[in-house]
Amino acid sequence: MKRRNFLSAFGALGAGVAVNTIAMPSAWAADPTNYKRLLVLIELKGANDGLNTLVPYADPAYAALRPTLQIKRDQVLPLSDRFALHPALEPLMPLWKSGEMAAIMGLGYPQPNLSHFRSIEIWDTGSKSNEYLSEGWLARAFDSVAPPKAFLADGVAIGGGDLGPMAHAKRALSIASTDAFLRQAKLADPHGRAYNRALQHILRLEGDAQFASQQLKPKTDWKTEFPTHNLGQQVKTAMQVVSASQGVAAVHISVGSFDTHSGQLGTQQSLLKQLAESVVAIKQASEELGRWRDTLAVTYCEFGRRARENASGGTDHGTANVQFAFGGSVKGGFKGEHPSLTQLAGDNNFIYTADYRNLYATILRDWWNLPTASVDSVLGARYASLGFV
Amino acid sequence: MQSLNRNQSSGLIRYILWVIAAIVAWALIIANVRAQSSDSQAMGFEEARHLLGRTSFAAQPAEIAAFAKLSREQAVDRLLSDVRRQASYPAPSWTQSYERVFRPEMTQQERQEAQRREQVVRGLELRAWWTAEMLSTASPFTEKMTLFWHNHFATSQAKVRVARAMYQQNALFRQYALGNFGALLREVSKDPAMLIYLDGVQNRKGMPNENFAREVMELFTLGEGNYSESDIKEVARAFTGWSVDADAGEFRFRRAQHDDGEKTIFGKSGRFNGDDVVTLLLKNNKTAEFITRKLWNEFVSPNVDENELQVLASVFRDGGYELKPVMRAMLLSKAFWAPTNRAVLVKSPAELVVGSLRQFRFEVEDPAPFAVIMRQLGQDLFGPPNVKGWPGGEAWLNTTTLLARKGFLNRLFRADEMGKPEVEGQSAALIDRDMLGERRQRAQARLAVVDIRGERRESAGRTSASSMTATGAMDSMSGARNTIGSTNQLKGQYHFDPARWFAQYPNQSEADMLWKTILAGPPVQVKELKYDLAGLRAIALDPMYQLK
Numbered sequence: 001m002k003r004r005n006f007l008s009a010f011g012a013l014g015a016g017v018a019v020n021t022i023a024m025p026s027a028w029a030a031d032p033t034n035y036k037r038l039l040v041l042i043e044l045k046g047a048n049d050g051l052n053t054l055v056p057y058a059d060p061a062y063a064a065l066r067p068t069l070q071i072k073r074d075q076v077l078p079l080s081d082r083f084a085l086h087p088a089l090e091p092l093m094p095l096w097k098s099g100e101m102a103a104i105m106g107l108g109y110p111q112p113n114l115s116h117f118r119s120i121e122i123w124d125t126g127s128k129s130n131e132y133l134s135e136g137w138l139a140r141a142f143d144s145v146a147p148p149k150a151f152l153a154d155g156v157a158i159g160g161g162d163l164g165p166m167a168h169a170k171r172a173l174s175i176a177s178t179d180a181f182l183r184q185a186k187l188a189d190p191h192g193r194a195y196n197r198a199l200q201h202i203l204r205l206e207g208d209a210q211f212a213s214q215q216l217k218p219k220t221d222w223k224t225e226f227p228t229h230n231l232g233q234q235v236k237t238a239m240q241v242v243s244a245s246q247g248v249a250a251v252h253i254s255v256g257s258f259d260t261h262s263g264q265l266g267t268q269q270s271l272l273k274q275l276a277e278s279v280v281a282i283k284q285a286s287e288e289l290g291r292w293r294d295t296l297a298v299t300y301c302e303f304g305r306r307a308r309e310n311a312s313g314g315t316d317h318g319t320a321n322v323q324f325a326f327g328g329s330v331k332g333g334f335k336g337e338h339p340s341l342t343q344l345a346g347d348n349n350f351i352y353t354a355d356y357r358n359l360y361a362t363i364l365r366d367w368w369n370l371p372t373a374s375v376d377s378v379l380g381a382r383y384a385s386l387g388f389v
Numbered sequence: 390m391q392s393l394n395r396n397q398s399s400g401l402i403r404y405i406l407w408v409i410a411a412i413v414a415w416a417l418i419i420a421n422v423r424a425q426s427s428d429s430q431a432m433g434f435e436e437a438r439h440l441l442g443r444t445s446f447a448a449q450p451a452e453i454a455a456f457a458k459l460s461r462e463q464a465v466d467r468l469l470s471d472v473r474r475q476a477s478y479p480a481p482s483w484t485q486s487y488e489r490v491f492r493p494e495m496t497q498q499e500r501q502e503a504q505r506r507e508q509v510v511r512g513l514e515l516r517a518w519w520t521a522e523m524l525s526t527a528s529p530f531t532e533k534m535t536l537f538w539h540n541h542f543a544t545s546q547a548k549v550r551v552a553r554a555m556y557q558q559n560a561l562f563r564q565y566a567l568g569n570f571g572a573l574l575r576e577v578s579k580d581p582a583m584l585i586y587l588d589g590v591q592n593r594k595g596m597p598n599e600n601f602a603r604e605v606m607e608l609f610t611l612g613e614g615n616y617s618e619s620d621i622k623e624v625a626r627a628f629t630g631w632s633v634d635a636d637a638g639e640f641r642f643r644r645a646q647h648d649d650g651e652k653t654i655f656g657k658s659g660r661f662n663g664d665d666v667v668t669l670l671l672k673n674n675k676t677a678e679f680i681t682r683k684l685w686n687e688f689v690s691p692n693v694d695e696n697e698l699q700v701l702a703s704v705f706r707d708g709g710y711e712l713k714p715v716m717r718a719m720l721l722s723k724a725f726w727a728p729t730n731r732a733v734l735v736k737s738p739a740e741l742v743v744g745s746l747r748q749f750r751f752e753v754e755d756p757a758p759f760a761v762i763m764r765q766l767g768q769d770l771f772g773p774p775n776v777k778g779w780p781g782g783e784a785w786l787n788t789t790t791l792l793a794r795k796g797f798l799n800r801l802f803r804a805d806e807m808g809k810p811e812v813e814g815q816s817a818a819l820i821d822r823d824m825l826g827e828r829r830q831r832a833q834a835r836l837a838v839v840d841i842r843g844e845r846r847e848s849a850g851r852t853s854a855s856s857m858t859a860t861g862a863m864d865s866m867s868g869a870r871n872t873i874g875s876t877n878q879l880k881g882q883y884h885f886d887p888a889r890w891f892a893q894y895p896n897q898s899e900a901d902m903l904w905k906t907i908l909a910g911p912p913v914q915v916k917e918l919k920y921d922l923a924g925l926r927a928i929a930l931d932p933m934y935q936l937k
Contacts, residue, residue, distance in 0.1 A: 117547045121775060130603070132777045134784070153788070163789065168780075174789035187795040187930060192913035194932075196733055197691075199913060201783045202791065202932040209788045262497050312497040 034369040035147040035249040037329075038242060040282060040297040041165060042275070045256025047116065049268060049305040049315050050322035054103050054338075057084045061341035065348075069264055069309045079103075083334065088272035091280045092326075099332030100283075101324060102388040106339045107359060108320035108352025112303060116259070116317070119302035124165045126360055126379055137378060138250055139169035141364055144374040147171075147249040152215035153208070155250035156241050158234045164252055171208050178218045178240045185213035219243045224284040227277045231255040235278045239285040249368070253278075258301065262312035275299070279326050286328070293328035296367050296389060298359070307341065308348040319345065320352035323359065325388045335386045357383045429460045434905065437464065439731055440720070442909050442937050443688055444468055445529035446740055447748035450893045450906050465720045469713050472567045473531045476560070478522040481514045484556045487638035491550075504550060511552035516760035516770045519559065523743045524753060534566035534712075535559065536739060537687055539770075541680075542577050542609060543778035544586040546771040553638060554582040555771050570680060570710040571671045574609065578663055579640040581633045587776065590632050594648040597625040604776050610670045612679040616655070623652040628663040677706035681715060688719060690730040691782055697724055732910035732936045735785045738766035740937065741794060745801060745929065748907060752884040762797055766790050786935065795930055801885075802926035891920055908933045 052069065056062045057076045076084035077093060083103070085092065095101040111129040113119045122129060126137030135143070142154045154171040157163045166172035175181040190207035194200040218240045226236040234253040241248055255274055260267050279297060286292040304321030320339045336358075339350035361383035364375045376382050432440070437456035441448035456464050490503050523532045539562055546555045558580050565573035577583050578601075584590050587601035602625035606616045630647030633640060652661045654669055661669070670676055681702040685693050701722070705715040724730055736744065742763050746753060753759065760770055767790050773779055786794075894902060900918040903925075904911065912931040918924055928934060 115548055117545070118775070132775050134774070134777065134780045157789075163787070168784060168787065170787075172787065172789070181792075184792045184796050187799055188792065189914060189930075192932065194913070198733055198735055198783060198936055199932055201735075202786060202935055203913070205786060205788050205791045206932070209792055212788070261501075314497075 037294045039250040041252045042299045043254035044258050044301040045254050046259030047301045047303050048258040053086050054322045055084045065308045088269045089276045091276040101326050101332050102335050105322045105336045106320050106353030107356045112319040114317040136165040136167040138165040140378045142169050150246040152212040156248050157252040158237045185209045215244045226281050229274050231274045231278045235281045260314045262314040264314040296327040298325045299323045318349050320350040335388050358386050362386045431458050446744040468530050471528045473528045474564045476522045507550050507552050517757035520756040520760045531566050535563045538562035540778040543773040544582050549582045549585045558582040567712045575667050584633050592629050593646040594629045599625040610676040615675045623654045627661045627666045631663050677702040689725050734937050736937050738763040738768035798929040802922050909936050
């Protein structure tokens with residue numbers, strides 16, 4: 001009798017789904033979303049020069065825009081007859097070839113803001129150019145549909161104290177290193193009677209911190225060799241968090257500074273190399289955990305750089321940019337349209353071909369299976385998927 | 390008292406104690422009688438503590454005792470009359486004269502160097518200076534209001550990039566801290582830092598920039614929904630030509646860039662300029678309501694009593710936007726004193742950090758690391774996240790910032806316990822020895838935290854540029870968001886003198902007095918109160934310590 005009632009409650013979904021649900025562990029039963037699929041956000045701080053990352057090497061306009069900064073034809077790593085990768089991204093070629101890497105082109109937004117701090121805030125909060133939101137876009141997503149309570153946290157920002165896209169999330173942590181966090185969390189103490197709202201809030205946070213620290217058991221027997229540079233070590237910390245039996249929905253790591261107003265060639269070469277090595281480490285560590293098919297790593301930054309190089313061997317702040325997605329379930333290849341190299345906006349800037357919120361919509365809807373209504377409310381409007389997962 | 394009785398050795402002492410007991414009893418009776426008679430009664434300990442907790446950074450026992458004897462009116466009037474218009478801690482020398490930061494003929498490298506100087510070196514000196522002022526001021530209320538205006542007219546050094554302009558704006562906020570809001574608004578519309586921050590300098594006839602126009606209405610005066618998109622366009626036109634003279638570092642009206650045609654704003658037409666717009670904004674009833682609501686959230690409660698708010702807003706409006714009358718009325722309102730509104734506000738990072746240092750009378754040698762800690766806790770002075778300012782309230786606290794707060798508080802006492810005071814009972818250096826390193830030149834600034842009466846005991850010299858650079862990239866070249874390492878980088882030196890501090894509590898059998906002074910309400914977790922460092926640490930780590 002009881003069982004029949006249970007089944008009928010799921011009637012709308014069809015019997016197959018209901019049976020399936022019963023067979024699943026209870027933590028997932030109530031969770032139609034897919035937060036157990038991990039999102040790794042990689043912020044390229046200071047704004048990476050996309051034009052020299054995904055190089056339109058066959059286009060004569062490219063050489064014209066970059067008389068001294070162009071990556072030479074014999075150095076690029078061709079992906080197609082139009083585009084090639086920067087040579088420092090060589091470690092990523094196996095991922096590209098196996099269809100585990102997508103290049104998402106022309107991301108931007110209307111009325112672009114060229115200030116670093118304002119534009120990254122726009123990206124982090126998922127807002128319009130003239131709109132000020134304080135919650136990060138992931139925080140709003142977690143508000144809309146909460147990740148499972150069993151997770152040690154909804155999301156973790158690795159490195160500094162800045163939660164970026166998880167700002168104001170109810171259960172977001174910032175962890176510089178797992179050791180430091182475990183040490184600090186010893187001060188967390190959720191006991192006591194909260195007789196007003198502010199105290200309730202504090203005691204809940206104390207409980208969250210304590211809970212996360214109890215779940216977190218850093219893995220010590222990695223076979224993956226994490227690169228020794230800062231980003232590589234961030235990847236290691238991130239994977240320590242992910243390796244907990246009940247992990248997180250999202251982690252955020254960052255590398256920079258890509259703000260190459262001068263002397264761009266050497267700086268970008270070195271940073272892209274770190275990026276490539278770190279993505280490879282994410283793949284290896286995820287495979288070690290048996291989770292590569294459930295892992296999606298996505299790069300982002302506040303804007304691209306100016307199409308035309310400046311007089312100092314660098315590039316100034318620009319607009320539209322290319323970003324990359326990696327993962328065992330990624331639909332590899334080129335996504336979207338590359339902005340025109342000849343039809344530029346004022347100040348020699350690219351005209352975006354896809355709103356950056358299409359990227360977020362793809363993650364929320366196609367990766368995490370959030371209901372369309374939630375995705376729309378998180379992003380303030382409906383944005384189409386970009387088809388990379 | 391008991392121990393004294395045990396040790397008494399003469400009849401004289403017994404006689405004196407008798408007299409004291411009689412006086413105390415008499416005073417209690419009188420206080421009780423007066424408590425039932427009129428509004429001019431003495432506030433008593435708890436109310437004095439509440440008032441000081443909200444209007445200063447930390448309530449000191451002697452201050453509380455002094456205020457406890459006053460009536461609410463007397464106490465509020467004293468706070469208001471103590472308000473200052475200028476900072477007393479010496480400002481960095483570069484604030485005194487202006488030099489153009491970015492000159493057209495500069496090479497890329499020179500520009501980067503200039504930017505580094507403004508953002509990193511001076512940016513940190515500026516933060517250190519304000520922190521020092523908060524630590525040492527005799528009128529904490531003034532600094533809290535200065536901070537209130539900084540948050541209201543939020544402007545970030547990350548975009549302005551001219552440290553002196555940020556300093557001058559800060560001086561403006563202090564000058565008008567409890568002055569006239571209308572005059573302040575007028576000054577802000579011509580403030581160089583604001584003109585840079587909200588792109589006023591790019592607002593020209595024929596190519597208006599609407600940034601300031603939108604925010605002056607949405608965030609500075611009326612609040613969202615009380616103006617139209619067309620009002621924004623017209624207000625932007627009125628402010629065209631409001632610019633900055635980069636050579637003088639001052640406001641300049643560029644007549645050729647001003648659009649002096651007719652505009653229609655709030656349904657009224659005329660050849661309005663920026664000053665006219667300020668006048669129109671002050672005539673709008675929503676302005677007083679908007680500002681009063683924000684003051685209420687800062688000083689009274691997160692929940693607004695709408696009827697009371699209207700009363701206060703009309704005090705503000707009718708008083709020609711003078712701030713003292715409305716603050717006086719607010720601090721004397723029923724809601725302010727209501728027991729349900731005690732301990733309901735979350736301390737800001739500045740309040741927590743400065744408050745702790747003042748409460749326990751730490752001696753601070755270099756204020757810079759404490760400005761860095763505020764940043765790590767989510768409040769970067771001179772660097773609010775955007776023009777909306779810090780959201781504040783419960784948003785100050787998430788797992789990250791709460792753990793960081795507790796880590797900081799724990800360290801304040803833990804290091805002292807674990808460190809080895811050179812002489813028992815004297816100051817012990819409170820530093821993380823691993824992190825001290827050689828990078829930081831020591832003790833350019835010796836800042837003594839105020840004593841009980843709020844007077845600075847000593848203040849010699851000021852922080853020097855060389856000491857600041859070592860702390861690293863306060864703002865990275867790539868933007869303003871890079872954090873400055875972890876809390877582990879607390880490299881400041883500060884001293885705590887337990888003997889002197891505990892001397893404030895001669896009667897330590899009254900264990901309650903400790904939390905009643907330090908906390909805004911009863912502790913949530915601490916059960917046993919002890920007059921030692923472990924006891925202080927326990928109180929500081931209690932959730933109640935986060936509230937005011």
